[in-house]
Amino acid sequence: MSAISSLVPARFLTLIAHLVIVVTIFWSRENNVLACLPLEYTEEEYKNEDTKLVxxxxxxxxxxxxxxxxxxxxxxxxxxxxxxxxxxxHASASVALLFFLFEQWECDIYWWIFVFCSVLPAFVEIILFIAVFGLKKKAL
Structure with missing residues (x-):
């Protein structure tokens, strides 16, 4: 088994693990939203933080x-x-988001995890997609 073909299942598994953790946070976000708020908060502040996390x-x-x-x-x-x-x-995001979920980190930390662990690989994926399909020469 070549090195590249052994990356395929590892990549799929880490991608799915990250996806499952994000869905879990989505379903149980109340505790994380409360961690983002001061001890005394209004309903409007709660809705605002919940909307940002959603x-x-x-x-x-x-x-x-x-x-x-x-x-x-x-x-x-x-x-x-x-x-x-x-x-x-995605492996880094899985570990970090597990801490985010269980340790109830503040919501601002999610944005850092989001940028480095979700936006970066998706951006490179878009560039590859454009390179493969957008730059392909059309037959005359």
């Missing part, structure tokens, strides 16, 4: 769609660089 989680799910589309279409399935980047980002 938006962040929804955008993360959208980026999963982008990355899964590129991966399952074969655009980046056997690309070693994208595979290593994706494995590192």
């Amino acid at each position: 938006v962040a989680l929804a955008v993360t799910l959208g980026l999963f769609g982008v990355e899964l589309a590129g991966f399952l279409s074969g655009v980046s399935m056997f690309n070693g660089s994208q595979g290593l980047l994706s494995i590192a980002a």
Whole structure:
């Protein structure tokens, strides 16, 4: 088994693990929203923080769609660089988000995890997608 073909199942598993943790946070976000608020808060502050977290989680799910589309279409399935980047980002995100969920970190920390572990691999996936399909020469 070559090194690149052994990255494929690891990449898929870390991507799915990150996805499952994001969905779990989405379902049980009340404790994390409360961790973002002061001891005494208004209903408006609660709704504001909840909305921010829902938006962040929804955008993360959208980026999963982008990355899964590129991966399952074969655009980046056997690309070693994208595979290593994706494995590192999603494994790191899985560990960090587990701490975010269980230790009830503040919501601002989610944005850092989001940028480095969701936006970065999805951005590279989009670039690869454009390189494969957008720059392909059309037959005359």
